Amino acid sequence: MPHPSDDAPPPSRNTDASRTAPDPDLIRPGCAGLFRGFFAVGIRGFGGVLPWARRMLVEEHRWLSEREFTEVLSLGQVLPGPNIVNVAVVVGARFAGPRGALSAFAGLMAAPLCIVLMLAELYRRGGDIASVHHALAGVAAAASGLVLATGAKMAVRMERRAWVVALALLTFVGVALLRLPLLGVLAVLAPLGIACATFEIWKGRRA
């Protein structure tokens, strides 16, 4: 429960009390609002949806504070599955339970699903036309380059620790070069990584 002193939170330190206290300026959306908000995110999300989600949730509608958004995002990223879909489900559930989660999910996916199927239908009809075929082959090569660059951007920010780098390398080799099943690779490497991280924490505590 909020402290009486919450009106004047300490400027530099975020205590647990201020973390759980509801921000009086924030708004609680209903199911229809959730659908509309995430619909707008889905339809604008060309080449990356997360920036639009932040803008909608934090700036436009003020449903979440910046910190709450970061929390929700970290949960969305740690869980398997499409990150933005996880964010929509968590936000929807927070405001309106299971129906809210469904509304946010449906809103997010409705427009992109229709658009991508329309594009695919166009491709099926026009794929035999040489120019369509050439252009799409160019897009496909460029799209694969984007994925490479995204991975490279993340790799340069990666922790420079032997076990972290080794884990990334082993994952790459297992999945891309040896073509091992993803579930098998994860079943071996994820526990290994968690063991390394836990060992470091344990060592840090003893030191």
Next chain:
Amino acid sequence: MNPPSLLTLLLSCCALSLAAVGGANSIVPELHRHVVELNHWMSGSEFAALYAIASTSPGPNVLVVTLIGWQLAGYPGALVATLGICGPSSLLAYGLSRVWDRFAHSPWRTAILRTLMPLTIGLILGSGTLLTRAAAQDWRGVALAGLAAAVYWRGRFNPLWVLGGGAVVGLLGGF
């Protein structure tokens, strides 16, 4: 090879949903392995074309799974694949969203986050490699992928411009 039934499609996507650490791009190698290599449901260049279509449309990049479902089993396939790939992970997100705050300072959370980062990086670089191999018919395709990667890395372009540039180069170069 016969296309899969809707039930097979649903179950495969459900299993992949829980394996998609770091997001939808992470499962591209596994999708490729299943759809192209093991079952021969489509060729590598068809796979690359579907990925290209998904990346030009707005919305989450999980749409590539929607398109694979569509290619294999029409509109019902598209719906089933989308629900399958989003369902289990969404249920997990729903369940965990209630307890996540409690683990804010748990060392387990830090350990899991630090492990997921390198796994995700390895998977995304793997996806990029396989997609390049699937999309490029010859050295020019590889060169275009490398150019797109360099442009996107150095310049702060919206990815749509890079894809549009790829279309122009593909058209003019007769890819």
